[in-house]
Amino acid sequence: MSVINKTPADVPLYIKVHDNDNVAIVVNDNGLPAGTRFACGLELSEHIPQGHKVALTDIPQGGNILRYGEIIGYAVRDIAKGSWIDESLVVLPDAPPLASLPLATRTPAPLPPLEGYTFEGYRNADGSAGTKNMLAITTSVHCVAGVVDHVVKIIEHDILPRYPNVDGVVGLNHLYGCGVAINAPAAVVPIRSLHNLALNPNFGGEVMVIGLGCEKLQPERLLAGTDDTQPIEVQDASIMRLQDEQHVGFMAMVDEILEIAERHLQKLNQRKRETIPASELVVGMQCGGSDAFSGVTANPAVGFASDLLVRCGATVMFSEVTEVRDAVHLLTPRVVDEQVGKRMLEEMAWYDNYLDTGKTDRSANPSPGNKKGGLANVVEKALGSIAKSGSSAIVEVLSPGQRPTKRGLIYAATPASDFVCGTQQLASGITIQVFTTGRGTPYGLAAIPVIKMATRTALAKRWHDLMDIDAGTIATGEETIEQVGWRLFEMILDVASGRRQTWSDHWGIRNALAVFNPAPVT
Structure with a gap:
C-alpha cells in the first residue's frame, strides 16, 4: 500500500493499494474539489468525496478497473484520468468459479511463536476460558422472551448487587422454536446455534432453559443438540416451562x-479471574458499516493482530460468506490442506444455492451506506474484508454455529449481516470480538466485549465515546498497520482481562440476538 504525500492535513492525499492498480481512494476529509493537483501531477477533473475512487489512468469502456491488484469491475464507459469512479460506472464481474480454485497451494509457514502473553480470565470446568462471568438464560422459543426480559431487569436491579463476582445476566432470546419446520434439513443450523450459544465460555457452564411447554423445540431437544454438538445432559441443566400447572399467575x-x-x-x-495463557482466547473478527478505508486501515490492522494472536496459540475467527465469496480465490491457496479447502468450497457453494433459492444474488451487497463510503460493489468489499484474516494458514472451516476443534485461524461461515454474524460467532464460542466500521455503528453484544475500530479518524473523533480505537492514522501515515495492530492486540488482552472497558459495555449497548434460520417457517 502506498500513500502519496503523507504530511500536513491540507495536502491532498490518496491511497493506491497495489502497484498494478489504476484507481486510488481520496484520503482527505470532505473529499477534494476539481482542479486539485497531487504531488505526482495527477489533477482531479471533478469533486471526489472522501474514500471514493479516482482514475489514475485513462480507462476505456469495458476496461479492467483494478484495486488491491484485482479486477473489481469493468468500466461502463470511457473514464478519463482524474475522474471520479462511482458505483454506477462499474460493471460487476463474475464470481470466481469454485470448481477450479487452487487448494493449499501456498500454505503459509507458521509464524514465530509469541510466548509469555496472558490475560486474566475465568477458567471453566471443560478447560475453556471466558472473558466475562455471565449468567445466561437460554430460551427454547420466542414466546417466553417477554417474561425473560422482565426477569432479567429484576435480576440486574435487585439481585446482582448480592453477587459482586458476576458481570451480568443475559437472556438468549431469539425468533426460533415454534411455527417452524423443526425436522427440515436446514433446521440443524438454528438448533445447533442455540445449543452452542448456551455453552459459550463466558457463561461458566451454568445452563438454564426457559420454555413455554407446547413449542416444537422442546428444551430437552435443544439440550441434546445436533450430531455435531456436545450434548448437554438434562441433569446438568435447569429447565422450567411457563405452562406447567403449578404456575398460578x-x-x-x-x-x-x-x-x-x-x-x-x-x-x-x-x-x-485468574492468569490464563493468551492461547485460550477465542476472538471473532467482523466488519460492519464498511467503507473504502476498511480494507486499507482497520481490516489490515485487525489482520496483523490476528497473526499475533495465532502466534500466541489463540483461536481467531473471520466470517461473512458474501464478503468472502468474491475473494475466495485468495484464501483457498492459504488453507492448511486440501480437506480444509474443500470445506471452504462447500460453504461457498451452499450459500450460492441459498441466495439462488431466494431469487437473489451477491449484488444485493453492499448497502447504500457502503456505497456512500466509496465501495462500488461486493467484489471491492470482499477484497477489503478478507484483510481481517491476516496472513496465517486457515486451519479449519466451520458451518454456521459450529464450534472449533482446532486452534489458529478459522473461517466460520455466517451471513454478512452484523447481527446474524455476531450471533453465529457467539454460538461458535468467541469470548471477545473486534468490529471494524467506516460509516459508524453503535453495535454491541451483552455476552462478550466488542472492541470497535474506526477506519477513519474523522469517525473516531466524531464518535469519540463509541469507537475504542482509531485506525485512520494509517491512512494519513501517522502510524503503520503494524503499530495499530499491536495497539489492538494489547487492547484485546486488556479488555479480556477486565482491565479496560469497551464503550459498548460502558453504555450497556446490546443488540438482540439474530439466530440464522435458513429452514422453512410454517
Missing part, C-alpha cells in the same frame, strides 16, 4: 425463574 412464573437463577448465580459468584 404471572408472578409464580417469575418467582420460580428467579429461584433457579439464584442457584446458578451462587455458583458463578464463586469464580474469580
Whole structure:
C-alpha cells in the first residue's frame, strides 16, 4: 500500500493499494474539489468525496478497473484520468468459479511463536476460558422472551448487587422454536446455534432453559443438540416451562425463574479471574458499516493482530460468506490442506444455492451506506474484508454455529449481516470480538466485549465515546498497520482481562440476538 504525500492535513492525499492498480481512494476529509493537483501531477477533473475512487489512468469502456491488484469491475464507459469512479460506472464481474480454485497451494509457514502473553480470565470446568462471568438464560422459543426480559431487569436491579463476582445476566432470546419446520434439513443450523450459544465460555457452564411447554423445540431437544454438538445432559441443566400447572399467575412464573437463577448465580459468584495463557482466547473478527478505508486501515490492522494472536496459540475467527465469496480465490491457496479447502468450497457453494433459492444474488451487497463510503460493489468489499484474516494458514472451516476443534485461524461461515454474524460467532464460542466500521455503528453484544475500530479518524473523533480505537492514522501515515495492530492486540488482552472497558459495555449497548434460520417457517 502506498500513500502519496503523507504530511500536513491540507495536502491532498490518496491511497493506491497495489502497484498494478489504476484507481486510488481520496484520503482527505470532505473529499477534494476539481482542479486539485497531487504531488505526482495527477489533477482531479471533478469533486471526489472522501474514500471514493479516482482514475489514475485513462480507462476505456469495458476496461479492467483494478484495486488491491484485482479486477473489481469493468468500466461502463470511457473514464478519463482524474475522474471520479462511482458505483454506477462499474460493471460487476463474475464470481470466481469454485470448481477450479487452487487448494493449499501456498500454505503459509507458521509464524514465530509469541510466548509469555496472558490475560486474566475465568477458567471453566471443560478447560475453556471466558472473558466475562455471565449468567445466561437460554430460551427454547420466542414466546417466553417477554417474561425473560422482565426477569432479567429484576435480576440486574435487585439481585446482582448480592453477587459482586458476576458481570451480568443475559437472556438468549431469539425468533426460533415454534411455527417452524423443526425436522427440515436446514433446521440443524438454528438448533445447533442455540445449543452452542448456551455453552459459550463466558457463561461458566451454568445452563438454564426457559420454555413455554407446547413449542416444537422442546428444551430437552435443544439440550441434546445436533450430531455435531456436545450434548448437554438434562441433569446438568435447569429447565422450567411457563405452562406447567403449578404456575398460578404471572408472578409464580417469575418467582420460580428467579429461584433457579439464584442457584446458578451462587455458583458463578464463586469464580474469580485468574492468569490464563493468551492461547485460550477465542476472538471473532467482523466488519460492519464498511467503507473504502476498511480494507486499507482497520481490516489490515485487525489482520496483523490476528497473526499475533495465532502466534500466541489463540483461536481467531473471520466470517461473512458474501464478503468472502468474491475473494475466495485468495484464501483457498492459504488453507492448511486440501480437506480444509474443500470445506471452504462447500460453504461457498451452499450459500450460492441459498441466495439462488431466494431469487437473489451477491449484488444485493453492499448497502447504500457502503456505497456512500466509496465501495462500488461486493467484489471491492470482499477484497477489503478478507484483510481481517491476516496472513496465517486457515486451519479449519466451520458451518454456521459450529464450534472449533482446532486452534489458529478459522473461517466460520455466517451471513454478512452484523447481527446474524455476531450471533453465529457467539454460538461458535468467541469470548471477545473486534468490529471494524467506516460509516459508524453503535453495535454491541451483552455476552462478550466488542472492541470497535474506526477506519477513519474523522469517525473516531466524531464518535469519540463509541469507537475504542482509531485506525485512520494509517491512512494519513501517522502510524503503520503494524503499530495499530499491536495497539489492538494489547487492547484485546486488556479488555479480556477486565482491565479496560469497551464503550459498548460502558453504555450497556446490546443488540438482540439474530439466530440464522435458513429452514422453512410454517
